[in-house]
Each structure stands twice: as structure tokens, then as C-alpha cells.
Amino acid sequence: MTDADRPAGHEPQSADFVITGTVVTVDPDRRVYADGAVAVRGSQIAAVGPRAEIEAAYEPRRRLGGPRDLVIPGLIDTHNHMAQALVRSLALEDLPNITRVYIPAEDVLGDDGIRTSARVTMTNLLRAGVTTTTDTTCTPEHEEAVGETALETGIRCALAVGDRDRTSRLASNYEQIEGRSAYRDDPGVRADNIAHLEDFLTRWSAQGRGMVRPYIHAASVPSISDQMFLAAQDMAERHDTAVMTHINRDREEIELCVSLFGRRPFEHLSHIGALGPRFLAIHAMLTTAREIRLLAEAGAKLTHAPVVCTDIVSAVTDIVGMRAAGVTVGLGCDTVINDILAVMRIAFFMQAQAAGIPMYDPIGFTTEDAFDMATIDGARALLWDGAIGSLEVGKAADITVIDGENPRLSPRHNPVGSIVRYATGTDVRSVLVDGRLVVDDGRVLTVDEESLLDEADEVASRVRADLVGRRYWPINQRYKVID
Ligand SMILES: [Zn+2]
Structure with a gap:
């Protein structure tokens, strides 16, 4: 730009970055600037709009993006397990993998x-x-370990912690002729858990520096007492956070809950007063229309990890029904596929297949719905939408740039539809979190990726050696790996 193009008397302001491309803002009007730009100063977004205006107003230290690139809000993964990455490929086809693979693996990991x-x-x-x-x-x-690693790698993290204070036992179908399912609560564990959570929530609110935010994990209805659910709601209110619970995942869980309380899991939580706007349900595959109403009335949120619907052999969560009832739904990778662009696509095809695509019916499931779930609705599910989830002035500069010099993404008549249907994680070129450039030209700047892979192989073989003895199913069936 020459001085002659600039309106007189308006010197350009300095900025750390100006990022250009097709800008998908996800603002309340869902504006998409075909030839747009975002200016970043410090940790925040300073301006969003047509490229010509932004370039006239800002002189950046560094330019990112390009005419064909797609500039979108940093994507939000509302459900994952940091302890499971090194064993996830052992969990394929070994069911039930939560108890046979994931939980034992967590126990042998140790701090390193x-x-x-x-x-x-x-x-x-x-x-x-x-x-x-x-x-x-x-x-x-x-x-x-998890909080510090998030600060070190530069990713924002919702860190949920909590202990289990209830042991439940499901009587088998035959036992139920005579006996009953049963549960036992441990008030000592509960008191320790509450004391620990009070300390954890206070401590990490400060040391997380706005990047790591503390949450409460109330694992599941069979493993958490009624008193603990209520205490968790109260703490969530006081510490401005949310309670996350794995719920309505499999037949055993529902049957246990019905045999203990005569109520399904969401009905039970509603009955004891534990559902509210600070409750984030995880999964909810086996949810009835009545339970969806209870969630919606309470203002509770949901995180949907579509891959897990098949990975644990359950049903497809009724996301169309949830959204139609007014439930806010975020997306989660849940370890299995840590590429939320792929997860968006899976969610889109799974819901479209399950519900059909009702043409011109506002209640359906579109690529735009999948995109909202990975951005602004994910932020709402985590009660973090004041800072993240869209490209708007004053919000944190969490920005993802997708490489558009890419035949897979061209031509592009519908940017959001193209991202959801065709983009993959390897198309990502640059990533800013809180104004910090964390991924540049496809490489993570905060991590030595080569030594990380060696380190991961070493830990993975230790964990694998511990797990292999417990398997009743061979890792490879017809395909033989020659070491
Ligand atoms: Zn989970």
C-alpha cells in the first residue's frame, strides 16, 4: 500500500499480526469476509473486516495467511483424555476398552x-x-502434570478433576430374581474430594493465567454420590466453572440406575436437583426424548464425541433432537481421533445419516451446525464464550489458518461447507493461541517434535508391556506385524 491510498490523517496503528484470507468470523451475524483480514495486538483481536480496511489501518510485525487461505476461530475440543493417547491404538476392538485398556494404562503412566x-x-x-x-x-x-504441559505447549485447556465416592454393583439379569443391584457411598472420600476441589479450583484459577481453567469432573452417575453432585454444583457456582459427567453411555449404566433408583440417569440427576446451566453432559448416546427435555429445561450443556458412539458400540447421540430442544452442544475428539476437522465431518455424516437431511427444514443437521459445534457452541458448553469461539474484536486471538493452496479445498463456493466436508488437520498452516504463534507452517513451535516421538515410543512400549498380558483378544487378527 502506498501513502497515497491512505486516508489523510490516519496513520496505521501497529499490530502483531495481520492475517488475511477468507475470514469465517462465527460472530452473531455469521459474517464471512471472502477477502478479509484479522488484526491481532497482544493477546486480543483488534479488528476484523474487509482486507482493504484492515490493511489500511494496521501495520503488522508479521503477516500470515494468503488470498486462498481460510481464517477461522481456533477450534474447540470439549472432551478429551490426556492420559489415553499412547494406548488408544490398543483399544481398538478390545471391549470394554475403558476398563480393559484406558483405566489400567492411566495407572502405569506415572508423572513422566x-x-x-x-x-x-x-x-x-x-x-x-x-x-x-x-x-x-x-x-x-x-x-x-497436565496443567503445566498445557502452559508449556501453549494450548488452552479446560482441566477437570475429581474423585469417585460411590461404588455401585449391577446385579445380573438372573440375580435380580432374588437379589438387587446395590451402591455404597464413602463420606470420607467425599470430604477429601471436596476439600481437594476447593483448593484445586482456587489454585488453578490463578496459576492457569486464563489459559488453563479448572473444572469439576463428577465421573458418572454410578460412581458419584447424590451429595457429591450437589456439592459439585455449589462449587461450580462459587468458582464460576462447570461440572462434567460421562452419562447415558451404555446399557449397564442405564440398567444400574433404573434398578437402583427407578429412574434413568438424567431423570435421577434432575430429581436430586443436580442439573443446571453449569452441568456439561458427556456423550448421552442413550437419551430419551423426556431426558432431552430435562436437559433443555435445566439449561445443561452437552459434549458430543461422535467417534466414541461406535468405539464403545453404543447408539448415535440424537444431536438433532438436542439442538432442536435448545441444548447447547459442543464437539469432542475424545482421544480416538485428535483432529476436530475430521470429527466435524464424522458428526455431520453421522447425524445426516441418522436423521436424514430434511431439505429446507430448519430442524436438521448441516455443515454449518457442525462448524458451530466446534467453535462458538463448544465455547458456550465450556462457559468460555466471553473469550473464545469466534473472531470478534476484544476476544482472545485464538485463530486457525487453513492452507487454501490446496486442490482438496478448491474451488470453494461455500467456505464452511468445504471446511467441514473436505479439510483435514494436515491442512492447518498456522495457529495462534492468545495472540501467540504456536504453529507456523504446519510445525508446532513450542515442542521439539522429533524428540517427543522418541519419548512417546519409550513410554508407549512400557505401557503396552503392562497391558498386553491382560488381553483376551489379539492386537492384530489377520494382519501380522513383523518387528
Ligand atoms: Zn471421556
Whole structure:
């Protein structure tokens, strides 16, 4: 630009970055600037709009993007498990993989192992354009490791912690002729859990520096007492955070809940007063229309991890019904595929297949719905939409740039539809989190990726050696790996 083009008396302001391309803002009007730009100063977005205006107003230290690139809000992963990355490929076809693979693996990781596992997951996510992730396995032994690794890699993280204070036992179908399912609560564990959470929520609100935000993990209805659910709601209110619960995942869980309380899981939580706007349900595949109403009336949120619907052999969550009832739904990678662009596509095809695509019916599931779920609705689900989820002035500069010099994404009549249907994590070129350039030209700047892979192999073989003895199903069936 020459001085002659500039309106007289308006010197350009300095900026750290100006990022150009097709800008998908996800603002309340869902504006998309075909030839747009975003200016970043410090940790915030200073301006968004047509490229000519932004370039006239700002002189950046660095320019990113290009005429064919797509500039979108940093993507938001509302459900993941940092402890599971190194064993996820062992969990294929070994069911039930939560109890046979994931839980035992967490126990053998140790502090170094969890740091490696978190580093691998976070690197994987950042490279794929995810700027906010969530850890929902985190035990008190792992919380420092996961929180510190997030600060080190530069990804934003919702860090959820909590202990289980209820043991439940499901009587088998035959036992139920005579006996009953049963549960036992442990008030000592509950008191310790509450004391720990009060400390954790206070401590990480400060040391997370706005990048790591503390949440409560109330694992599941069979493993958490009614009193703990209520205490969690109260703490969430006081510490401005949310409670995350895995719910309505499989037949055993529903049957246990019905045999203990005569109510399904959401009905039980509603009955004891534990559903509210600070409740984030995880999964909810086996949810009835009545339960969807209860969620909507309470203002509770949902995170949907579509891959897990098949990975644990359950049903397809009724996202169309949830959204139609007014439930806010975010998307989650849940470890299995740490590429939320792929997860958006899976969610879109899965819902479209399950519900059909009702043409011109506002209640359906479109690529735009999938995109909202990975951006602004994910931010709302985590109660973080004041800062992230869209490209708007004053919001944190969490920005993903997708390489548009790419035959897969050309031509592009519908930018959002093209991203959801065709883009993959490897198309991501640059990522800013909180104004910091974390991915440049497809490489994560905060991690030495080569030594990370060696480190990951070492921890993975230790964990694998511990797990292989427990398997009743061979890792490879017809395909033989020759070492
Ligand atoms: Zn999970």
C-alpha cells in the first residue's frame, strides 16, 4: 500500500499480526469476509473486516495467511483424555476398552508418562488447528502434570478433576430374581474430594493465567454420590466453572440406575436437583426424548464425541433432537481421533445419516451446525464464550489458518461447507493461541517434535508391556506385524 491510498490523517496503528484470507468470523451475524483480514495486538483481536480496511489501518510485525487461505476461530475440543493417547491404538476392538485398556494404562503412566501423553495429545491437536482442549481423566495425581504441559505447549485447556465416592454393583439379569443391584457411598472420600476441589479450583484459577481453567469432573452417575453432585454444583457456582459427567453411555449404566433408583440417569440427576446451566453432559448416546427435555429445561450443556458412539458400540447421540430442544452442544475428539476437522465431518455424516437431511427444514443437521459445534457452541458448553469461539474484536486471538493452496479445498463456493466436508488437520498452516504463534507452517513451535516421538515410543512400549498380558483378544487378527 502506498501513502497515497491512505486516508489523510490516519496513520496505521501497529499490530502483531495481520492475517488475511477468507475470514469465517462465527460472530452473531455469521459474517464471512471472502477477502478479509484479522488484526491481532497482544493477546486480543483488534479488528476484523474487509482486507482493504484492515490493511489500511494496521501495520503488522508479521503477516500470515494468503488470498486462498481460510481464517477461522481456533477450534474447540470439549472432551478429551490426556492420559489415553499412547494406548488408544490398543483399544481398538478390545471391549470394554475403558476398563480393559484406558483405566489400567492411566495407572502405569506415572508423572513422566502423563506429561509425555499430554504433550503428544496437545501437539497433535495444535497441529490440527485446535486451540482449546479439555482433560476429563485427570486425577489429582495428574493435575499438575497436565496443567503445566498445557502452559508449556501453549494450548488452552479446560482441566477437570475429581474423585469417585460411590461404588455401585449391577446385579445380573438372573440375580435380580432374588437379589438387587446395590451402591455404597464413602463420606470420607467425599470430604477429601471436596476439600481437594476447593483448593484445586482456587489454585488453578490463578496459576492457569486464563489459559488453563479448572473444572469439576463428577465421573458418572454410578460412581458419584447424590451429595457429591450437589456439592459439585455449589462449587461450580462459587468458582464460576462447570461440572462434567460421562452419562447415558451404555446399557449397564442405564440398567444400574433404573434398578437402583427407578429412574434413568438424567431423570435421577434432575430429581436430586443436580442439573443446571453449569452441568456439561458427556456423550448421552442413550437419551430419551423426556431426558432431552430435562436437559433443555435445566439449561445443561452437552459434549458430543461422535467417534466414541461406535468405539464403545453404543447408539448415535440424537444431536438433532438436542439442538432442536435448545441444548447447547459442543464437539469432542475424545482421544480416538485428535483432529476436530475430521470429527466435524464424522458428526455431520453421522447425524445426516441418522436423521436424514430434511431439505429446507430448519430442524436438521448441516455443515454449518457442525462448524458451530466446534467453535462458538463448544465455547458456550465450556462457559468460555466471553473469550473464545469466534473472531470478534476484544476476544482472545485464538485463530486457525487453513492452507487454501490446496486442490482438496478448491474451488470453494461455500467456505464452511468445504471446511467441514473436505479439510483435514494436515491442512492447518498456522495457529495462534492468545495472540501467540504456536504453529507456523504446519510445525508446532513450542515442542521439539522429533524428540517427543522418541519419548512417546519409550513410554508407549512400557505401557503396552503392562497391558498386553491382560488381553483376551489379539492386537492384530489377520494382519501380522513383523518387528
Ligand atoms: Zn471421556
